[in-house]
Amino acid sequence: xxxxxxxxxxxxxxxxxxxxxxxxxxxxxxxxxxxxxxxxxxxxxxxxxxxxxxxxxxxxxxxxxxxxxxxxxxxxxxxxxxxxxxxxxxxxxxxxxxxxxxxxxxxxxxxxxxxxxxxxxxxxxxxxxxxxxxxxxxxxxxxxxxxxxxxxxxxxxxxxxxxxxxxxxxxxxxxxxxxxxxxxxxxxxxxxxxxxxxxxxxxxxxxxxxxxxxxxxxxxxxxxxxxxxxxxxxxxxxxxxxxxxxxxxxxxxxxxxxxxxxxxxxxxxxxxxxxxxxxxxxxxxxxxxxxxxxxxxxxxxxxxxxxxxxxxxxxxxxxxxxxxxxxxxxxxxxxxxxxxxxxxxxxxxxxxxxxxxxxxxxxxxxxxxxxxxxxxxxxxxxxxxxxxxxxxxxxxxxxxxxxxxxxxxxxxxxxxxxxxxxxxxxxxxxxxxxxxxxxxxxxxxxxxxxxxxxxxxxxxxxxxxxxxxxx
Amino acid sequence: xxxxxxxxxxxxxxxxxxxxxxxxxxxxxxxxxxxxxxxxxxxxxxxxxxxxxxxxxxxxxxxxxxxxxxxxxxxxxxxxxxxxxxxxxxxxxxxxxxxxxxxxxxxxxxxxxxxxxxxxxxxxxxxxxxxxxxxxxxxxxxxxxxxxxxxxxxxxxxxxxxxxxxxxxxxxxxxxxxxxxxxxxxxxxxxxxxxxxxxxxxxxxxxxxxxxxxxxxxxxxxxxxxxxxxxxxxxxxxxxxxxxxxxxxxxxxxxxxxxxxxxxxxxxxxxxxxxxxxxxxxxxxxxxxxxxxxxxxxxxxxxxxxxxxxxxxxxxxxxxxxxxxxxxxxxxxxxxxxxx
Numbered sequence: 001x002x003x004x005x006x007x008x009x010x011x012x013x014x015x016x017x018x019x020x021x022x023x024x025x026x027x028x029x030x031x032x033x034x035x036x037x038x039x040x041x042x043x044x045x046x047x048x049x050x051x052x053x054x055x056x057x058x059x060x061x062x063x064x065x066x067x068x069x070x071x072x073x074x075x076x077x078x079x080x081x082x083x084x085x086x087x088x089x090x091x092x093x094x095x096x097x098x099x100x101x102x103x104x105x106x107x108x109x110x111x112x113x114x115x116x117x118x119x120x121x122x123x124x125x126x127x128x129x130x131x132x133x134x135x136x137x138x139x140x141x142x143x144x145x146x147x148x149x150x151x152x153x154x155x156x157x158x159x160x161x162x163x164x165x166x167x168x169x170x171x172x173x174x175x176x177x178x179x180x181x182x183x184x185x186x187x188x189x190x191x192x193x194x195x196x197x198x199x200x201x202x203x204x205x206x207x208x209x210x211x212x213x214x215x216x217x218x219x220x221x222x223x224x225x226x227x228x229x230x231x232x233x234x235x236x237x238x239x240x241x242x243x244x245x246x247x248x249x250x251x252x253x254x255x256x257x258x259x260x261x262x263x264x265x266x267x268x269x270x271x272x273x274x275x276x277x278x279x280x281x282x283x284x285x286x287x288x289x290x291x292x293x294x295x296x297x298x299x300x301x302x303x304x305x306x307x308x309x310x311x312x313x314x315x316x317x318x319x320x321x322x323x324x325x326x327x328x329x330x331x332x333x334x335x336x337x338x339x340x341x342x343x344x345x346x347x348x349x350x351x352x353x354x355x356x357x358x359x360x361x362x363x364x365x366x367x368x369x370x371x372x373x374x375x376x377x378x379x380x381x382x383x384x385x386x387x388x389x390x391x392x393x394x395x396x397x398x399x400x401x402x403x404x405x406x407x408x409x410x411x412x413x414x415x416x417x418x419x420x421x422x423x424x425x426x427x428x429x430x431x432x433x434x435x436x437x438x439x440x441x442x443x444x445x446x447x448x449x450x451x452x453x454x455x456x457x458x459x460x461x462x463x464x465x466x467x468x469x470x471x
Numbered sequence: 472x473x474x475x476x477x478x479x480x481x482x483x484x485x486x487x488x489x490x491x492x493x494x495x496x497x498x499x500x501x502x503x504x505x506x507x508x509x510x511x512x513x514x515x516x517x518x519x520x521x522x523x524x525x526x527x528x529x530x531x532x533x534x535x536x537x538x539x540x541x542x543x544x545x546x547x548x549x550x551x552x553x554x555x556x557x558x559x560x561x562x563x564x565x566x567x568x569x570x571x572x573x574x575x576x577x578x579x580x581x582x583x584x585x586x587x588x589x590x591x592x593x594x595x596x597x598x599x600x601x602x603x604x605x606x607x608x609x610x611x612x613x614x615x616x617x618x619x620x621x622x623x624x625x626x627x628x629x630x631x632x633x634x635x636x637x638x639x640x641x642x643x644x645x646x647x648x649x650x651x652x653x654x655x656x657x658x659x660x661x662x663x664x665x666x667x668x669x670x671x672x673x674x675x676x677x678x679x680x681x682x683x684x685x686x687x688x689x690x691x692x693x694x695x696x697x698x699x700x701x702x703x704x705x706x707x708x709x710x711x712x713x714x715x716x717x718x719x720x721x722x723x724x725x726x727x728x729x730x731x732x733x734x735x736x737x738x739x740x741x742x743x744x745x746x747x748x749x750x751x752x753x754x755x756x757x758x759x760x761x762x763x764x765x766x767x768x769x770x771x772x773x774x775x776x777x778x779x780x781x782x783x784x785x786x787x788x789x790x791x792x793x794x795x796x797x798x799x800x801x802x803x804x805x806x807x808x809x810x811x
Contacts, residue, residue, distance in 0.1 A: 002698055002717055003761070006741045053739050061780070062739055065762050188784050192803070194745075195588065196572060196618060196633065196659065197699070235655060240478045242653075246689065247485035256727040257496045261710070262504035265725070265732075265753070266771060268708045270508075272752035277796045277811060279511060279754055288519040288556070288797055288811050296538070299794060317666075353579075353624040356643050398626075399685055 004069070004099040011071045014046055015091055022046050027088065035165045037075060037088040044084045060084055068190045069098055073176035078127060078184045080176070090169065096177040098191065104181050107148065108211045110137040112178060114152035119159075124171065129185050155212055177211070271314055274307070283307070302327070309429045316409070316417045320345075328429065332420045340377035341408050341416065344370045348401040363396035371404075379408060493730040501723070501732040505771035511754060514767050514777035516798065522553050522807035524560055527569075529801035530587075531619075531788045535576040538792040542583045543801055544574035550585050552576075552597065555799065555809050564595055564604050570616075577622040582607065582642075584628060586617030592630045594642055608645045612638065619660045623667055629684075631658035637672050639684060649687040653680060659701050665709040673700030679714050681726060693724040695731050702746045706770075707753040713770075715744030721758050723770065735768045737775060746788045751795025759786030765800055781808055 014021050022042045027034045040063075047059040063082030066072055072089045073080055082089070096102070113134040116124045126134065141148060159167060183189050235243075274280045287295045298305060304324045312319035312328075319325040326346070333339035347366050354362055370379045371389065381389070385407045392400035420426055527547035534541045540561065542552045548569030552562040570588035577583065586592040592610040599605055615634030622628045623639075627648070631637045637651040637658055656675030663670045669690070673679045679700055681691040693712065702715035706723070711732070715721045720736040721744055735756065742761035749756055755776070756768040765786055767777035784803035791798045797811045 002719070003741055003743065006719075051739050058739055058778075061762070061764070062741070065742065188803075195570065196616060196657065237475060237478065239655075240475070240482055244478065244482050244485060246692070247482065247489060250691070250729070251485060251489050251492065253729060255493065255496055255729045256725075257498050258501070258725070258728050258730070258732065259499045259504060261725045261728045262499065262501045262732070264727075265501070265706065265708070265711060266505055266508060269752045269754045269771060272707070273754060275795070276750050276752035276754060277794075278514060278516065278750045278798075279752060282796070286796070286811060288809065293556075295796070296794075353626060355626060356641065402685065 001099065004097070007066050007069060007071055008097065008099065010047075010051070011066065011091065013050065014043070020050070024091070033165075034075065034088065034168075036169055037090055040074075040083040040085055040087045040089055043072065043082060043089060056084065068180075068188065070096065070176050070180035070190075073172070073179065075172055078175075078179050079187060080179055080183075090172055090176075092176055093170075093173045096173055098180065102177075102181065102209075102211070103191075104178075104211050106137060107141070107144075107214060109133070109178065109182055110141055110148050111151045111155060111212050111214070112174070113137065114148055115155045115159075118152060118156050127184075133182065151212060151214060275311065304429065306430065306432045309426070312426070313421055313430070316413045319417070319420075328425055329417075329420055332423050332425050333416060335425075336416070336419075338416060340370060340379050341412050343377060344379050345405060345408055345412070348405045351401065352398045354398070359398055360396045363393060363400055366401065367393060379404075380411070381407060493728075496728060497730065501771060502773050508771055510772070510774075511769045511776050514755065516767075516777065516779055516810040518781050518808045518810055519797070520555055520558050520809040522551075522555065522558055522809070523805075524551055524563070525549065525805045525807075527805060528784070528803040529787055529805060529807060530571060531573045531585075532790055532799055532801040532807060533574055533576045534790045534792045534799065535580050536578045536793050537580060538794045538796060540576070540580065541790070541792075541799055541807075542574050542576045543788075543807055544571040544585050544587075545805065546570065547805075550574055550583060550595070552583065553807070555797070562597060562604050566593070573617060573619045575620045575622055575628070577625055579625050581625055582622065584620050584622065586620060586630065588616050590614065590616060590632070590634075592617055592620050592628065592640070594628070608642055610638075610640045610642070610645055610647075612647050615657065618658055621661060621663050621670070623663065623684075629661060629663065629670055631661040631672050633657040635674065635676075637661060637670070637682065639687075649684070651680075651682045651687055651689070653689045653692075654678070656699070659699060660703045662704045662712075664705055665707070669709075671703050671705065671712050673703035673714050673716075675699040677716070679703055679712060679724065681712065691726065691729055693722075693731065695722055695724075695734075696720070698743070702744055702758075704747055704749060707749060707751065713747055713749060713756060715747040715758050717743035719743055719760070721747060721756060721768070733770075733773050735770075735773055737766075740766060742785075745786060748789045748791040748798060750791055750798075757789055757791065757798055759789040759800060761785045763802070765789060779810055781810075782806065 013019065017023060022038045024036055024038050027037055043063055044059050047053060047063055048056065053059045060082055067080040067082045070080065071092050073092065075088050075090050113130060116126055138145060181191055282295060284294050285292050287293050302324050308322065312322060312325040319329055330339055330342055333342055351362050351366065369375055370377050381404055385403045389401060389404045525545035525547055527545050529543055529545045532541055532543040539554060539556050540552060541555055542550060544550050546569055548566045550564040550566055551560050554561050566585065568587060568589040571585050572587035574583060574585040581598045582594055582596055584592055584594045590613045593606050594608040595604050596607040597604055613632040613634050615632045617630055617632055619631045620628055626642050628640050628642055629637060635654045635656060635658060638647050639649040641648050654674040654676050658672050658674045661670055661672045669681055669683060671679055671681050677694060677696045677698060677700060679693045680689045683690050696714065696716040696718055698717035700714045700716045704713050706713060710726050712724045713721060719740050719742060720734050722731050723733045724731050744758045744760055746759040747756060754770055756770045757765055759765045763782050763785055765779035766775055769776050782802035782804050786800050786802050788801040789798065797809050799807055799809050801807045
């Protein structure tokens with residue numbers, strides 16, 4: 001409906017010649033005059049000028065939209081699009097505007113087609129698809145064809161009383177109306193509605209009014225999508241009271257300034273722009289062009305490239321998103337003998353995805369491993385979280401460790417993550433330094449290795465370090 | 472009813488106070504702040520693949536997490552899982568009800584879900600033992616059509632419905648875990664936050680709500696749209712929400728500032744937004760419209776930087792793959808197109 005109002009606003013303006021609308025005139029055609037027309041090019045120009053559209057394709061697209069809904073139509077074609085040339089167009093009568101919620105029945109359409117065959121005018125001859133439609137309707141309405149025929153005759157009599165020029169215009173407008181509601185095969189039916197919106201439309205009971213004043217015989221069945229279910233909810237006193245307490249909470253909310261959040265959004269996009277294939281060219285190549293899937297092989301590999309490693313430095317969340325990042329961080333923590341935090345975090349993530357029957361036992365296992373007295377991988381929780389968690393475990397669920405997990409995450413973020421980024425493990429990967437067999441991570445220098453290094457990069461050295469690397 | 476009147480007045484008063492308070496924090500606009508940011512330039516995406524096979528309007532599509540598989544739902548009563556690179560149909564699942572409105576792919580890749588006028592969310596197991604895809608669960612409790620569904624994992628799914636509520640389900644037991652009520656109109660769409668702790672819903676009451684999944688509470692409400700919100704999604708960092716509406720505009724709301732940052736609109740865009748997706752960095756917003764086109768916006772500068780015109784009927788759904796490499800559009804013309 002909103003769209004119709006917008007289009008109607010444009011269409012009204014465009015016809016208002018005094019206010020800068022297009023010149024609607026009578027064109028002399030070779031045997032007669034064509035009243036009340038305007039060229040497609042004029043419409044396009046008007047749209048570009050008055051709606052400040054710079055791109056002509058966009059103006060044509062918009063014009064075609066207006067045409068598709070039947071507000072303007074080509075006088076010699078059933079297909080409702082706008083062409084940027086001398087093709088002549090006419091404006092639709094407000095009587096036929098889609099905003100009137102027309103849903104014309106097939107009886108009306110039958111009357112219309114029948115009426116057309118009664119009038120001996122070349123311009124009213126039926127197109128092939130219309131002739132087929134008429135034949136189909138004759139079969140469908142065989143029993144009441146006499147009635148339809150009479151209605152058509154009545155319409156012809158009414159039409160004959162009108163002025164010739166007026167009739168030309170009205171006939172074309174009527175035809176355009178049917179072009180919208182019974183489109184040429186292959187054309188989009190713009191009256192089709194999203195089924196989710198159907199029952200809330202302005203005409204909820206779909207009062208069927210006939211185009212030709214034919215009384216509804218009550219035989220039309222509502223389609224399944226038009227069955228109106230419950231009416232829209234009216235807020236109750238409780239609803240309003242709830243809303244008030246909610247609003248009070250919002251009023252007290254501590255908010256950030258727009259400048260600050262704007263900065264935050266801008267720095268995020270800046271950081272990730274090089275990883276956004278729609279904005280930056282991708283290495284090695286676009287896997288969607290050609291059959292080269294090396295981009296995906298690279299992403300999936302456990303041997304990450306520099307660009308991927310760089311992302312781990314953006315935030316702990318990014319590092320943990322990448323399986324290789326997780327591995328490296330874990331490796332680093334192991335070297336510091338502080339991997340229990342990350343292992344706890346990973347275990348809780350896993351718990352959240354477990355099937356219900358396993359949740360309880362798994363939750364207990366996690367407690368035993370990380371939190372119980374004398375736990376083998378004891379983590380450091382503040383007393384508050386500890387209390388909360390042990391309470392939660394009386395009725396274990398997937399989210400029993402939520403508080404604890406958040407606490408541990410914050411700990412890792414502020415403590416070990418920062419050190420990880422400064423570590424040799426990370427820095428080496430970041431600068432894509434080639435790994436020399438003897439140049440392993442600082443923290444893992446065992447006495448044996450020190451011995452072999454002092455001996456020199458001899459045969460023995462290489463063999464021994466080779467062994468250690470594989471462990 | 473004097474009391475109701477008074478309550479309403481109190482409500483309006485609070486709303487005004489909040490608006491005033493938020494205004495004092497509006498020390499700049501996103502557009503102004505971004506005026507120094509380098510322009511993105513014209514974005515021209517080309518159709519790389521067309522997925523043919525549906526016989527009627529496509530209402531929904533969703534990418535899997537692996538970046539090549541996606542699922543689509545059409546009113547021809549089929550749910551199709553596509554290998555979008557080869558354009559082969561991996562699965563073609565016949566549905567009991569052809570009035571399907573939404574579909575979702577589980578992050579694990581094991582399950583897909585769909586629902587519509589049957590008011591139910593049906594879960595299908597793609598990795599069944601004998602290779603056949605069968606209904607695993609039918610989640611029934613909504614009293615209105617199912618407009619959207621999104622998996623949290625293989626064990627939990629969130630649905631939104633025309634009955635104005637959203638529900639968190641436990642898939643194994645097929646029961647409702649939490650009901651999120653508060654919207655005054657049909658819920659049309661939902662989006663889950665990157666950390667899976669929150670979700671947002673857009674509804675026909677013209678508002679978007681942020682819900683805490685654990686506490687089943689509405690944390691924030693965003694208004695400003697003049698018509699139904701049909702599409703909703705999170706900005707990639709999870710701190711902002713993007714909405715698309717029948718009023719032909721998209722809006723960006725920030726969670727921490729609790730207000731609207733920008734409206735993406737143009738007088739020449741008149742048709743409602745049906746669907747939206749953000750590019751990987753969040754710099755671009757792709758919005759599908761009823762007028763058969765997709766408009767591409769620079770989210771920071773609020774400038775239109777591109778148009779995808781390739782469908783012959785309205786664009787009903789859009790999605791950007793998880794690696795950000797490709798965008799998929801689905802339309803009432805029965806085709807899906809992959810662009811980049």
